[in-house]
Amino acid sequence: MSESFDVVVIGGGPAGYPAAIRAAQNGLKAACVDEWRNTDGSHAFGGTCLNAGCIPSKALLESTELLHRARHEFAVHGIKTDAVSVDLAAMQKRRATIVKTMTGGILALFKASGVVAVQGHGRLLAGNQVEVTADDGSKRLLAAKDVVLASGSTPVRLASVPHDGKSIVDSWNALEFDAVPKRLGIIGAGVIGLELGSVWRRLGSEVTMLEALDQFLPMADGAVAKEAQRHFKKLGLDIRLGAKVARANVTGGAVDLVYSSASGEQTLQVDKLVVAVGRRPFTEGLFAPETGLALDERGCIRVDEHCRTGVAHIWAVGDVVRGPMLAHKGKEEGLMVADLIAGRYGEVNYKVIPSVIYTAPEIAWVGQTEEQVKAGGRPYKVGSFPFAASGRARAMEASAGFAKIVAAADDDEILGVHVIGPMAGELIAEAVLAMEYAASTEDLQRTIHAHPTLSEAIHEAALAADKRAIDSINR
Ligand code: FAD
Ligand code: NAD
Numbered sequence: 001m002s003e004s005f006d007v008v009v010i011g012g013g014p015a016g017y018p019a020a021i022r023a024a025q026n027g028l029k030a031a032c033v034d035e036w037r038n039t040d041g042s043h044a045f046g047g048t049c050l051n052a053g054c055i056p057s058k059a060l061l062e063s064t065e066l067l068h069r070a071r072h073e074f075a076v077h078g079i080k081t082d083a084v085s086v087d088l089a090a091m092q093k094r095r096a097t098i099v100k101t102m103t104g105g106i107l108a109l110f111k112a113s114g115v116v117a118v119q120g121h122g123r124l125l126a127g128n129q130v131e132v133t134a135d136d137g138s139k140r141l142l143a144a145k146d147v148v149l150a151s152g153s154t155p156v157r158l159a160s161v162p163h164d165g166k167s168i169v170d171s172w173n174a175l176e177f178d179a180v181p182k183r184l185g186i187i188g189a190g191v192i193g194l195e196l197g198s199v200w201r202r203l204g205s206e207v208t209m210l211e212a213l214d215q216f217l218p219m220a221d222g223a224v225a226k227e228a229q230r231h232f233k234k235l236g237l238d239i240r241l242g243a244k245v246a247r248a249n250v251t252g253g254a255v256d257l258v259y260s261s262a263s264g265e266q267t268l269q270v271d272k273l274v275v276a277v278g279r280r281p282f283t284e285g286l287f288a289p290e291t292g293l294a295l296d297e298r299g300c301i302r303v304d305e306h307c308r309t310g311v312a313h314i315w316a317v318g319d320v321v322r323g324p325m326l327a328h329k330g331k332e333e334g335l336m337v338a339d340l341i342a343g344r345y346g347e348v349n350y351k352v353i354p355s356v357i358y359t360a361p362e363i364a365w366v367g368q369t370e371e372q373v374k375a376g377g378r379p380y381k382v383g384s385f386p387f388a389a390s391g392r393a394r395a396m397e398a399s400a401g402f403a404k405i406v407a408a409a410d411d412d413e414i415l416g417v418h419v420i421g422p423m424a425g426e427l428i429a430e431a432v433l434a435m436e437y438a439a440s441t442e443d444l445q446r447t448i449h450a451h452p453t454l455s456e457a458i459h460e461a462a463l464a465a466d467k468r469a470i471d472s473i474n475r
Helices: 016-025 049-052 054-072 088-113 171-175 190-201 222-235 327-341 370-375 391-395 424-436 441-445 456-464
Strands: 003-010 030-034 116-119 121-125 127-131 140-150 153-155 181-185 208-211 238-240 243-253 252-263 264-270 272-277 278-279 314-315 354-359 364-365 382-385 401-407 414-420
Touching: 003 016, 003 121, 003 327, 016 030, 016 088, 016 140, 016 171, 016 327, 030 121, 030 140, 049 054, 049 088, 054 088, 054 140, 054 171, 054 190, 088 116, 140 327, 171 190, 171 272, 181 190, 181 264, 190 208, 190 222, 190 272, 190 354, 208 414, 222 238, 222 272, 222 364, 222 370, 222 401, 222 414, 252 272, 314 327, 354 424, 364 424, 370 382, 370 401, 382 456, 401 456, 414 424, 414 456, 424 441, 424 456, 441 456
Parallel strands: 003 030, 003 140, 030 116, 140 314, 181 208, 181 272, 208 238
Antiparallel strands: 121 127, 127 140, 153 278, 243 252, 252 264, 354 364, 364 414, 382 401, 401 414
16 A cells, blocks of 8 residues: 655755655645665765765864864964864764754754655655665555655765775765874865865865866866965865876775876875765666666766656756756755646756855855856956955955956846855855846946945955956956
8 A cells, every 4th residue: 555645755855855845835745755874873864965965064164164263363363372272072073963953953844844754765666656665674655646856966986996984985984084184185176175175184184185187176267266276275285186096005004095197106195085086876776667767878867957857747856967966956956846846937047056165265156257258259357356455354364365257248247256265155145146137247336235244345346347446456
């Protein structure tokens, strides 16, 4: 006998759980199936983001940024401290508590909105049936009018660098280290590499990052990447570009790496090695072949712009489908699908998805980089404003970086906004809203920004695009 639902969501991460809640808000009977288990064996909703990604990494980034400021900036403020020391166990306990509170919050949200939470492995069978296998092997059959697949992603592993969960680890393990590694190696200088590298560097590790590409942060605006590289070097991150890892072996608790770079074959010994070379969609055991679902060449479930799979009443959202692997992108897809299922309007504006790297300085952008606009051939103008000229940034002792706007020369349309500096991830929200409303730089120029705030940097960058900046020299 199967239990009947209007909507069954497989996956309770930031793409899946909002889809289930929105379905319930829309008056539909919804269930959310999730199999996540934490390292202590406990079940938790929230997926990668809450358990092993966005939230725990931001907790450690915040703690270690405070440590760094106490050690390196307090004196400038005239604050004297005795030597600042670290209680890593307390720091990790705080991280774990935040995660537990947030994941527990999802169950409370489910209860309040009437979503049925089902723990276990979900497998889509033909005919919109979802078979759920619990830990003890018992099975439960859920019948649904619509099924949303939100099974997320998992780290890419390198065959030549065998993961052992102790010395050679992934980002999840690296968030839960109980001691500061003396020498930390990271393969991949992408978002995870930079965030985790910052955490452990601030805690005292010697961090070496091996990045296969010759270019640093190719997805970011060139000027931002250049500025970021300078600051990461100052922090002490040893980022080696063009480094192709051939192999890694664990011997006597240390990891020996062999890699090649422009100067030939190199070796490196570290105490822990994090592999952070990207993530891949996770679809293992997710659907029976008779469902007719198809994967693309990257292993993503194929969907259209409305996250329809092509099989009637089966939808897929989040990291398991094309597009950037970001929690907020998955959430918007989940909400769109739950609204479409209910017969409401739903859309995701894929052109306006913000990206944030939570390092110090923080990096955030939306829209196109200057390089992309240039390659597109549309005449453009650029306005930049340095945080060194911002009174608020100076007061915060955080004057590194700048805000930059790229706009069309013909009709003044904002094409991209790039920020490196304090609270960049918060500042970018204004740019996202502006682009969502198809604003021009003139709209930003005529919008009053409170003084003294960091947001004035966006205002001044918009003014600078027309060489009308007041608080910096127009170039
Ligand atoms: P997931 O969060 O991966 O959730 C999928 C869920 O489905 C999991 O709980 C999984 O166990 C479950 N599942 C899978 N298959 C089944 C099945 N068959 N049956 C039952 N359950 C199943 N993104 C940001 O936007 N901002 C950040 O700051 C950020 N930081 C990150 C830091 C790290 C270290 C990492 C690793 C990632 C980070 N990300 C960040 C990326 C973000 O975590 C993902 O984009 C996001 O979690 C994707 O959401 P999702 O719901 O698609 O998948
Ligand atoms: P990434 O794609 O950001 O970076 C991976 C890096 O590894 C790239 O620079 C790539 O060139 C490099 N690389 C690939 N293969 C390599 C090899 N064999 N040797 C050396 N370098 C190699 O991926 P990630 O950092 O693993 O993060 C995974 C996903 O999680 C990303 O899609 C990201 O968007 C998401 N994430 C987001 C945030 C955030 O929003 N702040 C934080 C963490 C993760």
